[in-house]
Amino acid sequence: MRPLKTLLFTVLLAFITQFALGQGQDAFSPERGDGTKLVKIFPNPATDYLSIKFEAPLAKTIKLTLHNIIGNSLEVESEIVDEHEIRLKVKDLPAGVYLLALKEDGRSQSCFKFLKR
Numbered sequence: 117m118r119p120l121k122t123l124l125f126t127v128l129l130a131f132i133t134q135f136a137l138g139q140g141q142d143a144f145s146p147e148r149g150d151g152t153k154l155v156k157i158f159p160n161p162a163t164d165y166l167s168i169k170f171e172a173p174l175a176k177t178i179k180l181t182l183h184n185i186i187g188n189s190l191e192v193e194s195e196i197v198d199e200h201e202i203r204l205k206v207k208d209l210p211a212g213v214y215l216l217a218l219k220e221d222g223r224s225q226s227c228f229k230f231l232k233r
Contacts (some may be wrong), residue, residue, distance in 0.1 A: 155218065161231035164207040166216070173199035174220060180204070181217040190214075206232050 154171045170178070175196045182190045182204070193205040206214075209232050216228045 155226055155228075157216065157228050157230060161233045162206050163233050164205070166204045166206050166230060167197075168202045168204070168216070168218070170200050175199050175202050177220060178202070178225070179219040181219070183215045183217070185213045185215070 156169045158167050158169070160166075168180070175198065180194060180202065182192055184190060190209070192209070195203045195205075197203050204216075211233055212231075214230055214232055216230060218225045218227070
């Protein structure tokens with residue numbers, strides 16, 4: 117069963133990388149009618165901290181899930197800076213590519229790819 121999950125995740129990751137995330141770091145983020153992004157992540161590549169900034173006050177209600185490139189879920193320390201920003205401590209993570217999924221009310225809102233140096 118584990119090899120099947122790994123294969124399915126690899127196929128899904130290839131699809132995401134090829135068609136969506138190749139267009140920019142916030143290709144999945146929702147947009148307002150005027151085309152501005154509602155969520156921004158920076159800096160990318162990250163070294164010590166990764167900031168997630170929301171246009172709306174979502175920092176206390178959003179759920180973050182961090183995954184490495186092979187799909188394993190990772191626990192990282194997070195800090196709510198204010199109603200519009202969350203900071204993740206990525207300093208202890210190995211260098212590599214990571215996926216950050218944001219969920220609001222149990223629904224997937226957006227997914228971001230970032231590089232940790």
